[in-house]
Amino acid sequence: MTDEKIHSIRKKNNLMLGLVLIAFVVLVFSITIAKLMGGSTLEAYDHVRRPQLEDTK
């Protein structure tokens, strides 16, 4: 096997591994969002009062 061949295989391996890692990051992020939402939409205070989020009792 020539050096050139080895390098081209390694380049492809690195690229594939990179894609797998990106996919993993995306998946972990999606799981996080799914877990946080727990079936409802995500809303929170953003430095200002948001009356619609406050308990109206």
Place this chain on the structure above:
Amino acid sequence: MTEVTLDTTSEQPDFGNYVSLLKPRVMSLVVFTAAVGLVVAPGSMNLVLAFASILFIALGAGASGSLNMWWDADIDRIMKRTQSRPIPSGKVTANSAMLVGLWMSVLSIGMLGLASNWLAASLLAFTIFFYAVIYSMWLKRSTPQNIVIGGAAGAFPPMVGWVAATGSISIEAIGMFMLIFMWTPPHFWALALFMNEDYTKAGVPMLTVTHGKRSTRRHILIYTIFLTPFCIGLAFTSIGGPFYFILSILFSIMFLMGAIKLFRRAETAAVADKYFEERKVFRFSLFYLFILFSALLVEAGFRALNFNLTAWPQVF
């Protein structure tokens, strides 16, 4: 004076070699059965979490496949069926297979726990342990009952899928487990009948090697008979129904007929047609499992559409 060159005789593993360490064909069956276990379970699950759960169950199965290839590299080298695997063919070193297996186990168990629950993750951990340690390291080379008990490893995925969705083990999960557990011996022994020489050469105590093919044919028939009540019984659980029931009867009869045919066959006849019937039963057994699990999916679809018989008896 001799020239000094870079050692280019050793192989450079490519990405595909690492993928084949995970036994993709076994993995596809695991994806399927785990997905069925998860989908037929009651209640609804977030799609992302369901997808992630199935993915990590499959990766866990892949991890155990890699550990199996690391441990069995010596016999894989001898058997024709396994000679082209990444380690025997010199593409990947045994040590990297072990590292891939161990790290993927840790990753898949941890991620399944985070995506679903820790009971499912513990079951997955147990499955990997069972396949890699109990089956590969211990039973495979020591007893002709190796695949009977080792078959449990393949039977766990639908149960893990079910537990990922529901958080507990119930009769339906045990039913799916038993279906695969009882199915594995006749399925694998049918293969052993025509792959016998491989196992003899490698010194693996398959039933065909230790007790002969006559006895193996009898065992296939007996296990297929014992499989039948588990197969049909699943129709009378909450995941069964008339559609599954009809298919389970039909496929049980077909599997039994195949087993009887193998039982009645003389070895000379099998050699004469190059194990045609044995190969047929082996292929049919794969189809059998696929159809029955698909039928469970269809029943789940009926339930989702409220298109089911309220009078259908649920015995279990």
